[in-house]
Amino acid sequence: MLNGQGRLINYLLALLVLFVLFFLQFLNLLNLNGLRSFSNWWKGQNYLLLQKLTQPIWRIQNMWQLSARLEDLQYRYSEAAAIVSQLQTLQQENRELRQMLENTDRSYNQVVISAPVISFAQTLVAVGSDRGIQPGSAVLHQGTLLGLIDQVDDRQSSVVLLAQLRERALVVRTSQGVQGLLRGNGREILLTEIPSDAPLSEGDLVFTETAPGVKAGFLVGRLAKVNRDNQAFATQTAVVEQLVNFFEVALVEVQ
């Protein structure tokens, strides 16, 4: 058992070590990137293992919801067939917009393909400033916007998913041409600031409009629920459901 003086010396030593650590960080000499890359690989293996372990539960749950899912798929199929021509127009428009944007000072050429760093808790992608990633870049999967790059480290970047997008809003447009602001409340993606008389219906697709770091025409999702509870409000809000889950995709694009 240490006496009071010995304990005091220990705490002073610990404070000294702490000071040295802060000083090393200040000088950028505390480089943990190699260890972090290893930990990300390890977490990825754990994720795969946990997925395998939980797969039977998901299968049972999926079987339970099979008929509902089938109906939903049929609905989505007919919906998809109806909007193919519209998407082609959008694609053309997108191409033209891309050409316009590429003629400005900003460069939108760079597309980096990356695997998400798999973790149930943190949303990261395994590319960072070493690949030229910049904060605010769009994270996509097959044309669907999943989130925006937040903090960029040397070899990884954190992603703000659209449901977590509280400090920034994106201008979006529905397939019926209604413009609004896209925000997150932590759990859901919300389409806000829509005039109460604007035509919104469940199933409408939502696309991005041009914004810093985000091009127009990216699919965000479809309207799952329109809140028209209070007619006194000048605006209405809708909940947007994403068709792709960040945690389930194997690869994402960062643009």
Add this chain to the structure above:
Amino acid sequence: MLTQIIWLLIILSFEATMGLPLFFMYLGDRFLGRLSERLSLFAVFGISLCLAIFYNLSWPIMSAILLVWYFLRTAFTKQTPIYIITFIILQISLFFLASLTWHYFYLLHLAFFIWYLVKFNFRKYAS
């Protein structure tokens, strides 16, 4: 001791995949209790390094937080409610510092942790 450290690292890697380091901190704390006072004080830096790596945090900041927690833990070692409160505050600060997001695994993980606590700790007091 080496086996225990490897075991703790495996637990941390799983917990970093799922959510908060509940078991890692709890078992790490018990591990610290088995070390001499000087060694345990410096093992705190090792624990904070592991947390900094797996949760992408700053090592010095984690060390500062864990040292404060360690000081409170040693100062109020016999007062269980204060220990629990400091443990919860530590976990909440980790949640916000690491920008963690909610996931269904949290509930499962938390439920398992509470079950573990009840089974291996409180029953001793009851008997």
